[in-house]
Amino acid sequence: MKEPQSSLFNKQDSSNPVDHNPAKFNRKPITAATAQQKVADYVRLIDTETISLYTAGGRFLAEDVQAPHPYPHFRRSGMDGYAVIASDIAQASSDHMIWLQVIDNIPCGQTPSVPLIQGTAARIMTGAMVPDEADTVVMLEMTESRQAEGKEWVGLKRSVEQGRNITPIGLEIQAGDMLLTKGAQIGAGEISVLATFGVHEVEVYRRPQVAIFSTGTELLSVEQPIEPGKIRNSNSYMLAEQVKAAGGEPHVLGAIMDDLELARTTMLQALSSYDIVISSGGVSVGDYDVMGDLVRSDEVEMLFNKISMRPGSVTTGAVKDGKLLFALSGNPGACFVGCELLVRPTIRQMMNSKHDYLPEWTATLGHDYHKINSFTRYVRGSIAVEEGKIVAYPASLDESSVMVTIKDSDCLIVIPPTSEVLPAGTTVSVLRLSRS
Ligand SMILES: Nc1nc2c(c(=O)[nH]1)N[C@H]1C(S)=C(S)[C@@H](COP(=O)(O)OP(=O)(O)OC[C@H]3O[C@@H](n4cnc5c(N)ncnc54)[C@H](O)[C@@H]3O)O[C@H]1N2
Numbered sequence: 001m002k003e004p005q006s007s008l009f010n011k012q013d014s015s016n017p018v019d020h021n022p023a024k025f026n027r028k029p030i031t032a033a034t035a036q037q038k039v040a041d042y043v044r045l046i047d048t049e050t051i052s053l054y055t056a057g058g059r060f061l062a063e064d065v066q067a068p069h070p071y072p073h074f075r076r077s078g079m080d081g082y083a084v085i086a087s088d089i090a091q092a093s094s095d096h097m098i099w100l101q102v103i104d105n106i107p108c109g110q111t112p113s114v115p116l117i118q119g120t121a122a123r124i125m126t127g128a129m130v131p132d133e134a135d136t137v138v139m140l141e142m143t144e145s146r147q148a149e150g151k152e153w154v155g156l157k158r159s160v161e162q163g164r165n166i167t168p169i170g171l172e173i174q175a176g177d178m179l180l181t182k183g184a185q186i187g188a189g190e191i192s193v194l195a196t197f198g199v200h201e202v203e204v205y206r207r208p209q210v211a212i213f214s215t216g217t218e219l220l221s222v223e224q225p226i227e228p229g230k231i232r233n234s235n236s237y238m239l240a241e242q243v244k245a246a247g248g249e250p251h252v253l254g255a256i257m258d259d260l261e262l263a264r265t266t267m268l269q270a271l272s273s274y275d276i277v278i279s280s281g282g283v284s285v286g287d288y289d290v291m292g293d294l295v296r297s298d299e300v301e302m303l304f305n306k307i308s309m310r311p312g313s314v315t316t317g318a319v320k321d322g323k324l325l326f327a328l329s330g331n332p333g334a335c336f337v338g339c340e341l342l343v344r345p346t347i348r349q350m351m352n353s354k355h356d357y358l359p360e361w362t363a364t365l366g367h368d369y370h371k372i373n374s375f376t377r378y379v380r381g382s383i384a385v386e387e388g389k390i391v392a393y394p395a396s397l398d399e400s401s402v403m404v405t406i407k408d409s410d411c412l413i414v415i416p417p418t419s420e421v422l423p424a425g426t427t428v429s430v431l432r433l434s435r436s
């Protein structure tokens with residue numbers, strides 16, 4: 001995360017003429033799904049870069065990866081023991097021990113040095129290449145060994161089923177198999193696949209660079225002591241963390257006073273320098289809600305400025321020169337939800353991810369939910385598994401303005417518009433929040 005940029009943010013004049021513009025009250029709510037679609041329509045894939053495999057964790061692949069060879073690419077022993085020809089030991093029993101002459105010793109990384117013939121065996125270690133003529137590996141524990149006539153012998157008291165302990169060529173992957181496709185997020189498993197096939201440099205999508213600024217004359221920087229009427233700018237840092245978790249690279253531009261011109265300059269500069277811009281605060285109908293005014297101006301094309309959801313009903317989206325601006329509510333709960341529902345998918349869609357929206361589960365409501373609303377609520381909650389069922393408990397405080405319960409939540413419980421109390425036991429959808 002980059003340090004806040006301070007140059008723009010020192011303006012002292014926060015006076016704003018009282019605005020009686022009715023346009024700001026005249027907002028048409030759209031559903032969260034419609035808002036997501038409107039945003040998605042403007043998403044463009046970001047350009048790519050080639051990076052070392054060692055730094056690829058968490059990034060999104062920008063190339064399809066096909067297997068250049070099968071895996072494993074040689075017949076591999078699954079045990080430390082002896083490679084044998086199964087028919088040689090078919091008659092072995094406790095009364096009839098069969099002895100084979102050990103003619104080779106094959107550690108990992110070496111190839112067999114002589115062909116096996118009937119009546120012989122090769123000592124072999126786990127992961128080593130099985131001689132072509134062998135069709136079975138017998139575990140060391142099932143054998144006895146002795147030296148006789150200057151030769152080494154292995155004895156077996158049991159037959160072993162043909163094919164045992166040999167991993168065939170291509171068991172996991174055949175040559176030409178599609179291993180990973182564009183948009184896959186690279187985790188430990190993907191890195192293992194890429195390393196196995198020698199992909200030491202990976203083409204990935206560039207991380208979207210996301211500018212974050214907060215508006216609010218009341219905002220102090222995190223370092224400053226509290227003052228009456230003022231609060232610290234928590235949203236910028238919360239958003240930065242959300243952006244990072246989504247796969248973007250946050251740039252915290254700090255906080256500006258509630259001043260339309262300052263907001264305009266900051267927004268335009270951010271839009272020209274970064275891939276996505278997020279602002280927090282100033283999107284409602286208040287006298288100093290400058291982001292709301294700005295988005296309605298000609299500077300940008302407004303996509304929406306009301307969503308039929310709580311928190312975050314005033315969440316606003318706009319576009320300029322193909323770049324998306326998310327003007328999120330200043331209320332921390334609403335700011336958090338706006339980012340999870342709209343910004344996170346955008347960041348991930350820019351990197352071709354198929355896992356763009358928060359994963360949706362079905363759960364049972366853990367206790368009664370009393371709030372009544374004509375809008376869909378995205379209630380912070382926590383999930384428990386009880387008697388094999390997923391139960392979702394709403395947080396004790398889930399007001400838009402409440403900050404503290406964000407940290408206790410691992411899901412957003414979707415409460416549809418309702419005029420009645422929703423009783424415990426009701427089936428609800430929950431959106432999983434990733435807590436990495
Ligand atoms: N008359 C009406 N008043 C309000 C309405 C409405 O419809 N009519 N909507 C309410 C709803 S709903 C919300 S949500 C908020 C949205 O407010 P804004 O987006 O305009 O945000 P601000 O006014 O700037 O601040 C609201 C609140 O959040 C605190 N804040 C702001 N920035 C930060 C930050 N960076 N870190 C932490 N906290 C922040 C700010 O101090 C305020 O307390 O409007 C309702 N009002």
Ligand code: MOO
Binds near residue numbers: 309
């Ligand atoms: O827009 Mo507000 O966050 O609904 O409460």
Ligand SMILES: [Mg+2]
Binds near residue numbers: 281285
């Ligand atoms: Mg406001």
